[in-house]
Amino acid sequence: MIKAHLTDAEIQLYIAEPETISDQLKIHVQTCTNCRTNIANYQLLFNGIHDQPKPRFDFDITNLVLEQLPEPKREFPWAIVLISVFSVLLITPLAVFFWSYMEAVIMCTSTVLIATTVTAAVVILIFQAVEMIKNHQKQLHSILNVKTLQL
């Protein structure tokens, strides 16, 4: 059995991380009044520090900071505008140039083919709309979760 008393470091470990203490030291503690007293002293110190009143600001830091935050900048959607302008510039001359051909194609096309094309387009649009609604609900849910977050 170990006869030397536990050092301060060992006593602190005995309280904070008892799993790191060897069995021999544990046996020594069981039989040594001096070490048990030291452990009791440290235990009181640990509890005392933990129970110290927690400091608080005497001002509302949240409001103080939020007042100073810069307004969020809404960036001009350059990419969307450029793509739109480019698309219009590309499609308009093509449409003007090929209008006579398109007219002829439409006149020659059977009603069944037109109906099929329109139906396909409507179905695709419905699928896209459903997807958009789902995404919107998902984002709304996420924002509501943030706002109702329990702190």
Add this chain to the structure above:
Amino acid sequence: MSNLKDEQLSDHRLVTAVLNGDRYAFGLIIKKTERLVVQMTFKMISSPGDRKDIAQDVYLKAFKNLRGFKFQSKLSTWIGQIAYNTCLHYLEKKKLVLLDNFGEDNELAIDHFNKDLRNDTEDTVFGKELNALLLTEIELLKPLYKTLISLYHQEDLSYTEIAQITSLPEGTVKSYIFRARKTLKDNILLKYKRSEL
């Protein structure tokens, strides 16, 4: 493990919301981390007026750099780092000492005194007036020791989290906390013994 995941998930939501322009979400971040920032500013900064400026500075820096937060740690740890560095910068500017070596002579005297005290084995000396004494003695510690002790014992942070906040090696954090506790114990014993005489 699951708690950590939940926390990181909510951190992620909050950060995303702030980056999308939701200022209210940043208010939630402040509320979530305020206790840690309060502890650090109170322990490292003695002037109440400066604490107010520093606390604001911490959150304004966090807001400004939020886009750079990569979720490699908890959001609170990241804000803790900002708070620690801001306080450190303040101390450096004011030429105040964060930490210096304990006087060797003082330690020898305390060790010598402890040898005498070990004979009083039946007494648990800390029982009397501990809280009042502790409050005074904690205030007398160097800012770094005060901060480490508070983060570990009052905010229940792990050594790893404290090491991340302070950018100190984990072993150094452990060693400083051990020394701070020992100093507290020794000083309290010393004062208690003096009042007994």
